[in-house]
């Protein structure tokens with residue numbers, strides 16, 4: 352996924368956590384561990400620029416609803432019922448799914464309380480994590496609402512403690528939930544903290560028609576215009592969804608370098624609509640990819656999102672609207688750009704961090720191989736084809752087995768843990 356989308360047949364040498372050499376017939380240094388990748392594709396570790404690890408435990412418990420009802424009737428009461436134990440479990444379960452299916456980096460939005468349980472799960476798992484506490488201070492947020500000053504105090508303390516932890520593998524992001532949950536005072540302070548510390552701003556915008564109408568009613572503006580009027584748009588800002596954007600908002604995203612995250616699986620399941628990704632890309636907006644929450648998708652499988660992103664836009668925009676290589680870029684180099692990590696990850700280039708996903712392309716559903724391996728990866732490959740995953744050169748998945756967490760035990764225990772949380776829910 353370099354600028355020329357080069358495809359190399361050969362070897363890749365990892366040293367000191369970085370890609371040291373790429374080429375044909377490389378000699379392995381003495382004592383090096385060798386992973387035989389015959390028949391496999393070695394690709395940049397997949398990047399998902401919008402997920403909610405805190406919601407993974409609510410998978411299969413929030414189906415059949417549209418966004419605003421889904422939030423107020425299910426997700427907010429569920430999130431409010433979390434304790435640190437259930438939240439940590441939810442995050443570990445989600446990270447296990449992500450790593451086993453080839454995602455090495457996420458931009459996450461935690462919930463309002465117990466954020467350290469998510470950061471701790473990220474720390475022990477080895478995943479490359481950017482995320483932070485969810486901010487909700489406006490009146491009417493139910494059990495998740497917080498006083499403005501308390502929310503800001505906690506998020507700044509968390510950012511100061513965690514940003515840059517684990518040799519930079521963990522980074523902090525300011526996460527105001529969306530316009531409808533946040534006061535203007537809070538958003539102004541988010542802008543100030545982001546400028547002061549260099550932390551990303553991760554939020555939602557233009558996901559659903561009813562949401563856009565409410566934003567207009569409350570602020571007199573559209574989502575992006577409102578954020579821009581508060582100085583929130585810019586290269587450190589990442590907006591999930593962007594399904595409903597006016598032409599003016601589209602131009603604002605391009606002008607300010609604000610990233611958009613396409614979440615087709617979630618947008619379809621919540622019946623939100625389909626973002627006009629070809630128009631965003633044509634306008635020069637950086638578009639990344641994300642699965643969003645497990646209860647609105649209901650999977651965190653990046654290959655599912657890749658296939659949707661590659662196929663959804665064909666009828667509207669012509670058969671060449673979304674070439675496979677450009678779709679794969681959304682889940683790699685464009686995701687890395689959204690996270691501010693394009694010089695570190697997102698492509699296989701010498702000197703970059705060795706975040707690698709290895710995909711077996713020998714199964715019947717990937718054969719016969721065609722001339723473009725990007726197409727095989729985007730149209731044919733599945734999560735279960737991922738055999739090995741490395742982050743900064745550290746193997747986290749080997750031969751389809753997760754090394755840092757007990758994925759089997761997490762799955763077996765999930766129903767019990769979910770029952771424990773759902774029992775506490777007060778709607």
Ligand SMILES: [Zn+2]
Nearest residue numbers: 555591643644
């Ligand atoms: Zn979301």
